[in-house]
Amino acid sequence: xxxxxxxxNEFKEFNVPCDTKLIDLLRDAGYKSVKRGCSTGDxxxxxxxxxxxxxxxxxxxxxxxxxxxxxxxxxxxxINSPHILSKTFAAAGAVQCGFCTPGMILASYALLINNKKxxxxxxxxxxxxxxxxxTGYEKxxxxxxxxxxxxxxxx
Amino acid sequence: MREVxxxxxxxxxLSLATGRAKFTADEEFRGMLYVxxxxxxxxxxxxxxIDDTKALAxxxxxxxxxxxxxxxxxxxxxxxxxxxxxxxxTYMFDSKVRYAGDYVALVAAESEETALKALKLINxxxxxxxxxxxxxxxxxxxxxxxxxxxxxxGIYDASKNIPGFVEVKVGDTExxxxxxxxxxxxxxxxxxxQHAPIEPHVCITYLDEKGRLVIxxxxxxxxxxRRICARVLEIPEKNIRxxxxxxxxxxxxxxxxxxxxxxxxxxxxxxxxxxxxxxxxEEFTSRTRHPMIVKVRAGADKKGKINAIDMEVISNTGAYGxxxxxxxxNSGSKCLPxxxxxxxxxxxxxxxxxxxxxxxxxxxxxxQGYACLEQVMDMLxxxxxxxxxxxxxxxxxxxxxxxxxxxxxxxxxxxxxxxIQSSTLAEAIDWGLKEIxxxxxxxxxxxxxxxxxxxxxxxxxxxxxxxxxxxxxxSIKMNEDGSFNLNIGATDLGTGSDTVLAQIAAxxxxxxxxxxxxxxxxxxxxxxxxxAYASSTTYISGGAVIDAxxxxxxxxxxxxxxxxxxxxxxxxxxxxxxxxxxxxxKRSYSEVGLYSLYMDDQFQIASFGSHISPVSPPPFMAxxxxxxxxxxxxxxxxxxYICGVDCGTPINPVLxxxxxxGAAVNGLSYALVxxxxxxxxGKMQNGxxxxxxxxxxxxxxxxxxxxxxxxxxxxxxxxxxxSEIGINGPMPVIANALYNAIGKRTEKFPLNxxxxxxxxxxx
Ligand code: FES
Ligand code: FES
Numbered sequence: 001x002x003x004x005x006x007x008x009n010e011f012k013e014f015n016v017p018c019d020t021k022l023i024d025l026l027r028d029a030g031y032k033s034v035k036r037g038c039s040t041g042d043x044x045x046x047x048x049x050x051x052x053x054x055x056x057x058x059x060x061x062x063x064x065x066x067x068x069x070x071x072x073x074x075x076x077x078x079i080n081s082p083h084i085l086s087k088t089f090a091a092a093g094a095v096q097c098g099f100c101t102p103g104m105i106l107a108s109y110a111l112l113i114n115n116k117k118x119x120x121x122x123x124x125x126x127x128x129x130x131x132x133x134x135t136g137y138e139k140x141x142x143x144x145x146x147x148x149x150x151x152x153x154x155x
Numbered sequence: 156m157r158e159v160x161x162x163x164x165x166x167x168x169l170s171l172a173t174g175r176a177k178f179t180a181d182e183e184f185r186g187m188l189y190v191x192x193x194x195x196x197x198x199x200x201x202x203x204x205i206d207d208t209k210a211l212a213x214x215x216x217x218x219x220x221x222x223x224x225x226x227x228x229x230x231x232x233x234x235x236x237x238x239x240x241x242x243x244x245t246y247m248f249d250s251k252v253r254y255a256g257d258y259v260a261l262v263a264a265e266s267e268e269t270a271l272k273a274l275k276l277i278n279x280x281x282x283x284x285x286x287x288x289x290x291x292x293x294x295x296x297x298x299x300x301x302x303x304x305x306x307x308x309g310i311y312d313a314s315k316n317i318p319g320f321v322e323v324k325v326g327d328t329e330x331x332x333x334x335x336x337x338x339x340x341x342x343x344x345x346x347x348x349q350h351a352p353i354e355p356h357v358c359i360t361y362l363d364e365k366g367r368l369v370i371x372x373x374x375x376x377x378x379x380x381r382r383i384c385a386r387v388l389e390i391p392e393k394n395i396r397x398x399x400x401x402x403x404x405x406x407x408x409x410x411x412x413x414x415x416x417x418x419x420x421x422x423x424x425x426x427x428x429x430x431x432x433x434x435x436x437e438e439f440t441s442r443t444r445h446p447m448i449v450k451v452r453a454g455a456d457k458k459g460k461i462n463a464i465d466m467e468v469i470s471n472t473g474a475y476g477x478x479x480x481x482x483x484x485n486s487g488s489k490c491l492p493x494x495x496x497x498x499x500x501x502x503x504x505x506x507x508x509x510x511x512x513x514x515x516x517x518x519x520x521x522x523q524g525y526a527c528l529e530q531v532m533d534m535l536x537x538x539x540x541x542x543x544x545x546x547x548x549x550x551x552x553x554x555x556x557x558x559x560x561x562x563x564x565x566x567x568x569x570x571x572x573x574x575i576q577s578s579t580l581a582e583a584i585d586w587g588l589k590e591i592x593x594x595x596x597x598x599x600x601x602x603x604x605x606x607x608x609x610x611x612x613x614x615x616x617x618x619x620x621x622x623x624x625x626x627x628x629x630s631i632k633m634n635e636d637g638s639f640n641l642n643i644g645a646t647d648l649g650t651g652s653d654t655v656l657a658q659i660a661a662x663x664x665x666x667x668x669x670x671x672x673x674x675x676x677x678x679x680x681x682x683x684x685x686x687a688y689a690s691s692t693t694y695i696s697g698g699a700v701i702d703a704x705x706x707x708x709x710x711x712x713x714x715x716x717x718x719x720x721x722x723x724x725x726x727x728x729x730x731x732x733x734x735x736x737x738x739x740x741k742r743s744y745s746e747v748g749l750y751s752l753y754m755d756d757q758f759q760i761a762s763f764g765s766h767i768s769p770v771s772p773p774p775f776m777a778x779x780x781x782x783x784x785x786x787x788x789x790x791x792x793x794x795x796y797i798c799g800v801d802c803g804t805p806i807n808p809v810l811x812x813x814x815x816x817g818a819a820v821n822g823l824s825y826a827l828v829x830x831x832x833x834x835x836x837g838k839m840q841n842g843x844x845x846x847x848x849x850x851x852x853x854x855x856x857x858x859x860x861x862x863x864x865x866x867x868x869x870x871x872x873x874x875x876x877x878s879e880i881g882i883n884g885p886m887p888v889i890a891n892a893l894y895n896a897i898g899k900r901t902e903k904f905p906l907n908x909x910x911x912x913x914x915x916x917x918x
Contacts, residue, residue, distance in 0.1 A: 032174070032177070032178075032181040033173075033174025033175070035178070035353070035354065035403070036180070036355075036432075037353040037354065037355070037403075037435070038435040038843065038844050039434065039435065040435065040843050040844065040845065042435075042843060042844035042845050043353060043435075043844055045353055045354075072174070073173065073174035074173075074174055074175075076173075077173055078173050078175065079169050079170055079173050079175055082169055082172065082173050083173075085172075086169060086172035086173045087169070087172070089168075089172045090164050090165060090168030090169050090171070090172045091164055091168075092809075093162075093165075093809040093810055093812070093813045095165060095168050095171045095172050096404070096649040096650065096651065096813060096817060097171075097352070097353070097354070097401070097402060097403045097404040097648060097649025098167070098171030098172065098176060098401065098403070098649065099178065099352075099353045099354040099401075099403030099404060099649075100353050101171055101172055101174070102174040105172065105174075123852075124852045124853045125853070127851075127852045128851055128852055128853050129851075130851075130852070131353060131844065131849060131851055132353065132852075133350070133351055133352055133353055133404050133406070133817070133821065133849065134353075134404050134649050134813075134817045135813055135816065135817050135820075136813070136816035136817040136818075136819060136820035136821070136855065136858070137816075137820065137850075137851075137852040137855050138816045138855070138858060138860075139809075139812075139813055139816065140852070141852070
């Protein structure tokens with residue numbers, strides 16, 4: 001079937017079988033920041049932002065996003081102009097293996113667009129669907145707090 | 156200028172944090188085949204017949220492999236140095252399956268769906284055999300023999316299902332125990348668990364333009380992958396190149412080599428790229444932590460001086476003996492030297508069962524050993540009427556001291572004698588006491604009511620690499636702009652070793668870390684390294700980097716001396732400049748680099764360095780916890796978790812702290828919630844993150860980690876290891892805190908509500 005999605009502010013058209021999962025469509029289209037950790041919606045490695053909300057792309061059909069707007073980590077910046085969250089994650093030591101990082105940053109982004117000054121509890125709530133086995137989450141929390149602070153300063 | 160002991164941002168930090176870094180599965184290969192495995196539904200069975208005709212007939216299926224069409228080459232999947240101290244008891248495929256989940260056949264097809272469909276078309280006739288599902292019964296007379304095949308080797312006693320055994324005695328433990336004023340004894344059981352890296356195992360193979368096999372894989376041990384694959388695929392090492400891209404976490408499970416040769420075989424037979432990617436469920440039964448039964452008996456005199464420690468371990472390695480001997484050895488060798496005593500005995504038996512295969516996992520036997528030893532130390536302290544902290548102060552090993560266990564017990568063989576040359580354990584203990592509020596600690600007797608609080612502590616050591624075994628090397632070359640290529644075999648699996656090693660190179664070469672270009676873990680391009688395990692990378696690979704960098708610095712000085720018309724002894728290198736001390740005349744590194752390549756008597760400024768260590772200096776840790784137990788539900792809430800760690804002089808303090816925090820949270824998750832549920836056939840029933848909980852951000856208790864700098868004279872810029880020790884903390888610390896809350900000793904982990912209620916006599 002034919003579907004139209006806005007991905008990272010670019011208009012895209014795909015022709016895919018109707019049982020295609022969103023994660024497969026995105027990865028096949030080159031959005032490799034979308035990672036596969038479980039395929040059952042339990043780890044958040046494949047998380048993307050759909051119309052401003054964090055969703056796990058491994059349990060969505062691509063067809064469900066027809067006519068909607070998606071953001072993947074590629075959409076937030078690149079190595080030459082990284083998003084503040086990418087910078088604070090790297091600086092705080094919130095990135096160890098980095099496999100959970102795209103999902104973590106998108107979860108943080110989805111939080112910060114609506115909540116400029118989140119509490120630690122609000123951060124934990126927002127990131128509760130994203131598993132990280134490396135960091136123990138301490139430095140991830142610090143990175144989000146720091147990014148929130150810098151984003152407030154930048155306004 | 157100081158490039159070490161500073162918080163440099165990871166050299167790969169931004170590429171990871173912008174999602175641009177390439178992991179194994181992030182490259183596309185045209186015409187790639189998808190490999191899927193048919194797994195045994197039975198714990199123990201002979202394969203009487205296997206028929207792949209229908210599967211092969213399915214459109215899109217390229218190849219089906221099983222024991223009838225592959226060579227049976229005995230090997231171990233343990234990615235250890237050669238010769239591996241693990242038995243050769245594993246085969247690509249065999250006519251016998253030894254656990255529910257064992258590989259029976261594989262299908263390689265043009266799509267994943269086709270491969271999965273084809274699996275269902277393979278007909279297998281099994282003859283079920285009685286299975287061993289209880290490690291305590293593995294060696295009883297008449298127990299089914301799991302490895303009765305004649306072609307296995309290196310098994311200690313196959314007829315009794317014992318792949319590894321050791322008994323080591325120092326002094327006379329029995330006599331010393333008898334003569335002790337106080338004695339304590341405890342037997343505990345630790346449980347199955349899995350590393351659960353968020354990236355499951357994945358590997359892609361293809362042929363390069365010269366027909367060589369390229370293996371792109373999520374591994375901790377690229378050089379061992381090359382060697383083991385060469386053996387199993389019966390091709391020379393020179394025809395194999397192993398590339399380690401970014402790795403999504405390992406924790407020991409990617410120290411196993413058990414997928415690469417399957418993909419490699421498919422590629423060699425078809426000429427096509429092939430990919431194996433485990434599902435989360437498959438990951439859970441890939442490699443696990445050795446469950447153990449640990450029994451410690453110990454005695455002390457009235458003043459609290461330990462007279463004797465006796466430790467017995469039964470380690471369950473599952474169906475294959477990967478790391479069977481060495482993990483069990485480490486329960487003794489990484490725990491027992493912590494306490495000074497002249498009488499020590501360690502007896503370890505590893506057994507086969509028809510359960511999932513165990514392997515290397517962060518902590519590597521020490522985690523299990525400490526879960527018992529540190530409870531027994533508390534028991535002794537209580538019997539002596541001495542505070543547990545004071546008891547440990549009296550007995551723990553200190554700077555300048557040694558333990559006979561260092562020489563008696565190593566990893567799979569004798570160890571090496573060594574003296575402790577650095578330790579800030581005492582400071583870490585003092586700090587932890589204050590943080591947890593130890594002086595308010597009340598004995599369990601007076602605690603009543605539904606919610607009861609308790610405080611516990613424990614101390615730990617680990618090692619830094621395997622002495623006289625682990626070897627690492629590095630190469631460094633200088634470019635004309637004064638930058639350097641640092642090529643290392645060391646394997647960064649998220650630990651930050653690329654960064655730490657770049658910092659060490661920069662410090663030695665007297666340049667900013669930004670001038671070091673790191674490339675790691677590619678068997679064609681980088682020199683040898685045993686890989687990332689045994690807490691070895693900073694300590695051992697760091698030594699190799701210093702060796703290479705010092706040789707390069709010497710060459711830089713020689714060229715600068717020629718340029719400045721003086722002797723090399725007069726040259727001082729600092730901040731990427733060479734200065735003639737006599738007249739302060741300077742040449743920048745870029746001028747030196749350019750000169751050496753283009754101007755006069757040209758040559759490439761470059762060198763290799765290698766390192767092995769005769770010792771393995773232990774990092775130390777003091778851990779404290781306060782918990783609250785709900786005696787109605789059995790749920791333990793950790794109120795506070797404190798770790799003080801001596802890892803020498805950290806090269807990168809933030810990254811070192813991150814290792815401790817990550818290990819602590821992994822350990823808490825293991826101690827409190829993670830657990831395998833098996834059916835009566837030994838098949839794991841809870842192989843998803845929904846049914847097998849690991850800690851998420853909301854589960855993490857208030858936690859404090861602090862590094863207590865010491866200066867290890869044998870380490871690179873004073874560093875020791877840090878990656879494993881943190882995971883040993885939670886089991887004994889929570890158990891000791893639980894005792895302080897309810898007055899009961901923990902014999903069975905995890906400390907989940909069910910086991911806690913059982914301790915309370917409610918189940
Ligand atoms: S891969 Fe989608 S939630 Fe884990
Ligand atoms: S950094 Fe490795 S899983 Fe989070």
